[in-house]
Amino acid sequence: MAALLLLLGLSTVKPAAAFYNSHSALGTNTNEIMDDDSSAPFIDLMKMALPFREARQLNKGNIEYDRNGWPKTISQGGQAGTRFVSKLPVGTIPSGQYIVLYEGEGKLDYRNDASLVAGALGRDIINLDPGKDNELNATLFILATNPANPIRNIRILPPGGICANNPFQRVAGAGQCKGNYLSFEQHSSKIIFNPDYLTYMRDFRVIRFMNMSGITRNPVYAWEDRASIDQQTWGGAEGIRGAPMEVMVELANRLHADPWFSMPHAASNDFIRRFAEYVQANLEPSLKVYVEYSNEVWNGVFTQHAFAKQQGVQMGLDPDPNQAAYKFYSKRSVDVFGIWEQVFRGNKRVVRVMSGLVGSTAMSKTILSYNGAYRFTDAYAVAPYVYGDANALRKARSVSDIFQVMTDPKYPHSLPNEIKLIAKQAEVAKSFGVDLIAYEGGQHLVDMTTKSDTQHPNNLFYAANRHPQMAAIYQQLLTGWKQAGGKLFVHFSSPRIYRKYGSFGTKEYITQPDAQAPKHRALLEFTRVNRCWWNGCSGDTLVRQAKPAVTLEAMKTQSEPLDATAPQYEPIHGEPPPFPMGNIPPEDAAPPSVETTLVTMRTMPNEQYVAGGGALIRQVRNPADVWAGASAYQLRNVLNGKIDGTADLAAMWQASWDQQNLYLRIGVEDDRPGVSDSTVPWEDDAVELYLDADGSMSQQYDQRNDFHFIVNLKAGNIVLGKNSPKIDRVPLRHTVTRSGNGYVLDVTLPWAGLGISPRAGQRMGLDIHVDDDDDGGDRDGKLAWKAKQDDAWQNPALFGGVILGE
Structure with missing residues (x-):
């Protein structure tokens, strides 16, 4: 009931003042909900109380x-x-x-x-x-x-209320309104927000809800444990506090600001899906939504980093625990993006954000390149903070000393060096085809070794933040950000008290006069002079960069060093090349009829994973081209033997479906194709298809619809593995198209033969294996899409998961 009342609030009230942010290039971070939050976001003080x-x-x-x-x-x-x-x-x-x-x-x-x-x-x-x-x-x-x-x-x-058409101003009583007075006492469930808070927030295009939602160190997993409208308070300690999603969506709607949501690091797929469903149903259709997995997962001070490290190590993503954490963060981010995209029926409104440390382009490259994550990412976010050097700041004896440290190029995080770091990150972002944005940024005068609010150098930090010269530093930082290629800048943070934990608020309290808040004045002046400068900033349409074309080798990130070179465009005859299946030069390409068959497999991998991490198999839109819009997935796991990189063997698969058939296409690049001298097909060059049509994924073949198909390239036929049931109701159809060192296998599997009536949302088990024999005798190695051990022939639980999409 409380949630229903919330939705009957003031969302429809849209005075002109609510759209001050239409051309703003800036966003703001919210604060943690606590009893000492001087941004005071809610009129009901109990919602900020200590539990x-x-x-x-x-x-x-x-x-x-x-x-x-x-x-x-x-x-x-x-x-x-x-x-x-x-x-x-x-x-x-x-x-x-x-x-x-x-x-x-x-x-x-x-x-x-x-x-x-x-x-x-x-x-x-x-x-x-x-x-x-x-x-x-x-x-x-x-x-x-x-x-x-x-x-x-x-x-x-509080006493008083608002006029319904102006939620930005307190009034003492009904006499100040024209018949539309709403008292705080009688309409608290509708008004919700402190008018002074709305007045401050309305200048920003994006609101990052990371702190308000209580993401940091929050172990929430199940949907039932989410923050509730009816809780005694939304405040408290880390891991407990956090505003309900209903409140955050309502704030975004009233301010006509794009929300930025950070998903809890341990949240289940069900949690993320339901969160996305609420946002999709209740956020203004004209607003975009920024989606990020957790917050600063790279940062060792947070439990979310320990969680990612543990998960990455357990999955064997990298022998180095920190790199394993970065790769898990990358992988889980893509999973989260896929769930949101499925809920929103595409990603036209979903801005997919990954983030990293501003001073490490190596980290950026690892996160963006792992399993081709950049292809599912729209923006890479960093936090440009200016402070100079912690030890030098401790030696300061005046405010002028503080500013000298903040601007001296000899200190690593001085203003000029921070702008250089931004430029390096902008180059990396551009090479991956993603936008560079700031999830946080500003000054960072804080000494965490101090024991009290008054211990040196804290008083100097406070004085520096109140000094007019701080406005100049902010202006130079933001100008440098723009000139280096940065786009959206989400400053840190909304008004908060200056203490030993930092002086991060652009104001010290929500009603502080602008004349006393140099950082806030700098933000407003920058917004006034530098209106949206990038395509898609001020409109309702999400504009994305083109993704770079890459080679299979660049996609094999599991073996790449941390500072691997970002993928780059490699023009051929003035055009970005297709995916180089078989590395076939244009002059050696197959005849036009074959080239038409191969062209889809030559596009770069577009691995789209949706709910539960399953690969998405799209429904056929055009019967004349069943592969239009189909995702492509690369085989990366070496199950046994030895594969000497992608120059030796590389493979991808695609799938689509309609009410009659499941269509599979496997493209293979082999430096020595066609070897066939053994008595069983899997010891030669061969393709093995594994399918659990009802998605039961048990550890034994069920003799109903668990199948192991082996494509004998020499004989040109398909045989069944010994654990598969016989299919004699409807014949299978397949073709093999060869070109140079590559070939494409197309297989049509009638649903009637599989004993399945297909539907959108249906889950199945599937895996693709490619056997490689280069020199006769037994095979030399084997690639797989999902299996990590070569027992799929007797254990369907090793198959990967797929979902039939719309």
């Missing part, structure tokens, strides 16, 4: 909680407490009287800068006064609750 469960220092006695975190029983003499605002500078939120609404029976108490003015069942009036320290701290306690009707659904709301 009762976590407030151990405020609790007494035995307390039991319901599933939403509300205390349902408190032992005699006990109390359950929460801190709902902490360390907020005066003026962050209005001082004065607030309304506390609640359901249930019991006794509430207010302390610190909060005091009770008047009380009635279900409704208290409290006063919030920051006092002499000009800092607001307030706590709420439940001293008693009726177990049969416990206190719950507490809301702490």
Whole structure:
């Protein structure tokens, strides 16, 4: 019900002021939801409070909680407490009287800068006064609750409200509106957002919800464990806090801003699919959505890095644990992208984002090149931060010393060197056909070794961030970013208090005057002077770069070093070449009829994986060309023997389907094709097709629809492996087209013969193996698409997964 009320909110209210961001080249990061978040995004202060469960220092006695975190029983003499605002500078939120609404029976108490003015069942009036320290701290306690009707659904709301046609401005009462007044008290579930927060956020084209969604160190896996509208609070510690997706989508809609969602690192495919389904159904159709797998998976301080490292090592992606982590991140990102694309029925609105360390082009190349991930990626994101050098900053004795370190070229992360790093990353991004964007960026004056907010050099950091020269640094950083080839720049971050953990907020609190916020002024000035400069920035249409053509060798990233050269265009006769199946020079190509057969296999691999990591098999759109739009998948696993690189043997497969047939095409490049001298076909050059038509994927052939087809290239026929059931109801059809050192095998498998009635979304097991014999006798080696051991002939569980698409 709460989610339904949310969707009946103010999404349709679109005053002109909401579109200030239409031509903005900048985005903003949100903050973590906490009681000391001075961006104060929500009008209900309880939504930013410390969870009762976590407030151990405020609790007494035995307390039991319901599933939403509300205390349902408190032992005699006990109390359950929460801190709902902490360390907020005066003026962050209005001082004065607030309304506390609640359901249930019991006794509430207010302390610190909060005091009770008047009380009635279900409704208290409290006063919030920051006092002499000009800092607001307030706590709420439940001293008693009726177990049969416990206190719950507490809301702490400011006085006044908004005019329905202008959610960006607080008003004191109905007299300031023309018949469309909405009070905070009566319409909190519709208004949701602090008008001052909306006013700040409306200047930015993209909102990155990484912090607001609580992604960092969040172990959530199951959909049922996601953040809920009805939770006591959306705040708390890492791994617990996070706003519901409904709230984030609603904010994007009201601001007409493209949302950027970071998916939890351990989330199941079901979680990701349902998240995408909600966004697809509820996000304004004119908005794009940026999708990223987790946050800074490369960063060793985060548990998501440890998770990726563990997964990568277990999968055997690389002998080096860190590189294994990068490759797992790349692989899982592509999986996530595929799920979103399936839900959105394509990727016209989905911006697929990978990210890495700005100072490491080697990392960028590994992430983008692994299994050809760049082909499924639209943008590569880095975080250009300027600070100079940590040790030099500790030696600073004045604000001018701070700026000297930040701008001196001898320090690795000085302004000029950071711009050089950006330029290098821009070159890498361009070579892979992806945009370079910034997921974070700005100044990075922070010393994590300090123990208090006032310990040196923290006070100098705060003063530098308040100094006009910081605006000049931001202007130069953003100008350098644009000149180097960067596109969208998502700064870090929304207003937040300056502390030992950093001075990252562009303002120190949400209502701070612009005159006191040089970084914020710099962002606004840059936006004003530098309106969208790249194609597709200001419109509703997603514009992508053309992907580079590459060779099979460039795609074999598992054996490449970390600093492997990015794929480049290699023009032939002035045109980007097709995929070089067989490395056939143009003058040696087959006759036109054969060339037409081969051309699809000559396009570069377009491996599209969808829900659950299954390869997508598209439905035939044009009966005259069953391969139009079909994805192509490369065989990379050497099962036994020895394959001396792609010059020795390389292969790809494609598939499509209609209501009558499953179509398979396998293209093979062999330096010595046609060797055939053995009594069994798999000891010569041969192709083996494995199919589990009902997707049961058991460890034994079921004698119904688990098949092992062996294509005998010498005899020109197809035989069945000994564990397969016989097919005599409908004959199979196949052709082999040869050209130079390459050949293409086309197989048509009638569904009637497989005992299957096909449907979109159907899962099957499938694998393709190619046997290679170069010198007679037994085969020399074998390539496979999915199997890692040569037992697929007796174990269908080793097949890969495929899904029939629309």
